[in-house]
Amino acid sequence: xxxxxxxxxxxxxxxxxxxxxxxxxxxxxxxxxxxxxxxxxxxxxxxxxxxxxxxxxxxxxxxxxxxxxxxxxxxxxxxxxxxxxxxxxxxxxxxxxxxxxxxxxxxxxxxxxxxxxxxxxxxxxxxxxxxxxxxxxxxxxxxxxxxxxxxxxxxxxxxxxxxxxxxxxxxxxxxxxxxxxxxxxxxxxxxxxxxxxxxxxxxxxxxxxxxxxxxxxxxxxxxxxxxxxxxxxxxxxxxxxxxxxxxxxxxxxxxxxxxxxxxxxxxxxxxxxxxxxxxxxxxxxxxxxxxxxxxx
Amino acid sequence: xxxxxxxxxxxxxxxxxxxxxxxxxxxxxxxxxxxxxxxxxxxxxxxxxxxxxxxxxxxxxxxxxxxxxxxxxxxxxxxxxxxxxxxxxxxxxxxxxxxxxxxxxxxxxxxxxxxxxxxxxxxxxxxxxxxxxxxxxxxxxxxxxxxxxxxxxxxxxxxxxxxxxxxxxxxxxxxxxxxxxxxxxxxxxxxxxxxxxxxxxxxxxxxxxxxxxxxxxxxxxxxxxxxxxxxxxxxxxxxxxxxxxxxxxxxxxxxxxxxxxxxxxxxxxxxxxxxxxxxxxxxxxxxxxxxxxxxxxxxxxxxxxxxxxxxxxxxxxxxxxxxxxxxxxxxxxxxxxxxxxxxx
Numbered sequence: 001x002x003x004x005x006x007x008x009x010x011x012x013x014x015x016x017x018x019x020x021x022x023x024x025x026x027x028x029x030x031x032x033x034x035x036x037x038x039x040x041x042x043x044x045x046x047x048x049x050x051x052x053x054x055x056x057x058x059x060x061x062x063x064x065x066x067x068x069x070x071x072x073x074x075x076x077x078x079x080x081x082x083x084x085x086x087x088x089x090x091x092x093x094x095x096x097x098x099x100x101x102x103x104x105x106x107x108x109x110x111x112x113x114x115x116x117x118x119x120x121x122x123x124x125x126x127x128x129x130x131x132x133x134x135x136x137x138x139x140x141x142x143x144x145x146x147x148x149x150x151x152x153x154x155x156x157x158x159x160x161x162x163x164x165x166x167x168x169x170x171x172x173x174x175x176x177x178x179x180x181x182x183x184x185x186x187x188x189x190x191x192x193x194x195x196x197x198x199x200x201x202x203x204x205x206x207x208x209x210x211x212x213x214x215x216x217x218x219x220x221x222x223x224x225x226x227x228x229x230x231x232x233x234x235x236x237x238x239x240x241x242x243x244x245x246x247x248x249x250x251x252x253x254x255x256x257x258x259x260x261x262x263x264x265x266x267x268x269x270x271x272x273x274x275x276x277x278x279x280x281x282x283x284x285x286x287x288x289x290x291x292x293x294x295x296x
Numbered sequence: 297x298x299x300x301x302x303x304x305x306x307x308x309x310x311x312x313x314x315x316x317x318x319x320x321x322x323x324x325x326x327x328x329x330x331x332x333x334x335x336x337x338x339x340x341x342x343x344x345x346x347x348x349x350x351x352x353x354x355x356x357x358x359x360x361x362x363x364x365x366x367x368x369x370x371x372x373x374x375x376x377x378x379x380x381x382x383x384x385x386x387x388x389x390x391x392x393x394x395x396x397x398x399x400x401x402x403x404x405x406x407x408x409x410x411x412x413x414x415x416x417x418x419x420x421x422x423x424x425x426x427x428x429x430x431x432x433x434x435x436x437x438x439x440x441x442x443x444x445x446x447x448x449x450x451x452x453x454x455x456x457x458x459x460x461x462x463x464x465x466x467x468x469x470x471x472x473x474x475x476x477x478x479x480x481x482x483x484x485x486x487x488x489x490x491x492x493x494x495x496x497x498x499x500x501x502x503x504x505x506x507x508x509x510x511x512x513x514x515x516x517x518x519x520x521x522x523x524x525x526x527x528x529x530x531x532x533x534x535x536x537x538x539x540x541x542x543x544x545x546x547x548x549x550x551x552x553x554x555x556x557x558x559x560x561x562x563x564x565x566x567x568x569x570x571x572x573x574x575x576x577x578x579x580x581x582x583x584x585x586x587x588x589x590x591x592x593x594x595x596x597x598x599x600x601x602x603x604x605x606x607x608x609x610x611x612x613x614x615x616x617x618x619x620x621x622x623x624x625x626x627x628x629x630x631x632x633x634x635x636x637x638x639x640x
């Protein structure tokens with residue numbers, strides 16, 4: 001029997017500093033043992049426990065897509081404004097070549113089968129864009145693109161320097177098979193793009209919207225699903241927009257965060273009502289969240 | 297299989313059990329009785345009501361070594377600590393505690409993920425249950441009857457041991473139990489002993505502890521309806537100081553922490569009992585805490601046992617052993633909380 005508490009060894013093969021503030025980095029990890037790589041079969045939306053012996057473990061969403069092979073990627077913010085983020089701080093101090101551990105994949109995935117045949121609007125804010133990036137990569141892959149309808153991506157950050165995956169955003173903006181809307185709360189002199197909060201942009205361009213830039217190519221809300229991940233304040237103001245646009249609660253999907261230790265539904269700390277976010281989640285529809293206690 | 301040992305020979309009996317492997321049994325401590333790993337057979341006592349800590353630690357120790365490591369440049373050399381338990385025995389488990397093992401099985405062996413540490417110890421351990429004596433008054437804090445557990449229930453035990461006059465009568469209930477009794481080469485009990493044994497089981501069916509009609513689905517539904525009743529929960533938890541003792545003595549509390557302990561360059565990743573009553577239990581690195589207030593944490597504890605566990609695993613995760621009530625420094629009594637909740 002595989003012991004679910006023992007991490008698999010991985011090597012850090014690439015580190016990218018994503019933002020101007022330098023506190024968000026993407027770590028590319030390669031499995032030391034081939035059989036571990038084969039065992040680590042994941043889908044967009046899942047997470048893993050990153051393990052640094054001597055410091056501990058922390059749960060991080062998988063930013064790479066299963067369509068990218070040979071490695072897995074995690075985008076990690078160094079935590080510790082109020083509480084010391086021991087593991088994330090240690091991660092940020094790593095160099096290429098360091099060996100750490102990974103346990104996973106853990107949790108459920110974005111509901112890919114449910115999204116099939118539907119128009120998908122991906123809404124992300126700040127660095128909570130990580131598992132959405134995985135989803136976008138997955139859906140855009142040549143083997144998968146035809147399974148999904150119209151794909152729109154609405155991604156915002158406070159400033160241009162805080163946008164993650166900048167090269168990919170540029171590449172996606174050039175594609176014809178998705179509608180890409182990148183926005184910042186406040187631009188700078190070099191910023192030529194959109195300015196505005198994510199909920200406002202959603203109201204203008206999401207499926208079902210009739211903003212000035214919408215056209216006959218803007219899909220209706222009828223067959224559309226919104227996949228939303230971002231800071232609580234963004235989610236709070238974005239949800240009413242989608243209700244107004246006509247999205248049902250079943251068709252608005254988000255991902256929860258809670259403090260976790262085991263990641264496999266045993267240690268008892270990440271429950272919301274009778275659901276363990278690590279195992280029954282982290283992904284829930286708003287309809288599912290409505291059935292739970294508001295304790296997250 | 298039905299066997300008998302005279303009380304005079306109980307030390308020989310305990311010694312014989314110790315030869316089979318590690319033995320855990322009740323011992324009189326300075327203040328209370330506790331289950332302990334036995335090294336001297338003469339310290340084992342069967343004259344106890346119940347222990348202050350539950351015997352869950354036999355399967356789920358307060359601290360468990362997971363990974364041994366040595367920090368080196370760019371990483372660590374590490375090896376999992378082998379999960380390897382010799383066949384063990386717990387002697388003298390009260391029916392409410394024996395039942396708790398089955399409730400914990402649903403969690404540690406269920407929901408699609410098996411906890412290898414719990415499984416190994418459960419598989420290798422034989423439980424000798426020990427009904428409450430019908431001639432002894434139950435402790436006023438106990439309410440196991442309200443959870444459908446009777447003083448002489450067999451659930452969770454491999455062997456049931458009953459004291460009758462000058463004898464210990466032992467009946468096997470499972471294959472593991474018969475295996476142990478066969479190995480011990482004890483003398484057979486007579487037909488008369490067996491009749492007396494059955495009579496004591498029957499007497500155990502009488503209601504004895506505090507009682508309240510509790511239906512699993514009814515209390516679960518009720519608690520979810522009053523979840524937002526802040527007045528009720530604030531009042532209930534008013535005296536609570538969040539010390540967590542209720543969870544530590546509890547036979548069905550299973551929350552744990554995983555943490556690394558390093559001294560110089562060597563260390564151990566361990567898991568430890570943790571408690572939902574502590575502030576930092578749910579405190580996130582961002583500073584956000586979904587349960588910052590004591591009433592929220594107390595509500596979590598009660599709802600976990602009487603509502604969430606019912607929804608997830610189909611049973612209440614409380615056995616009415618009364619330990620939390622006896623241990624609470626501010627006299628919070630979960631039985632009264634449930635009683636009040638039902639009337640709400």
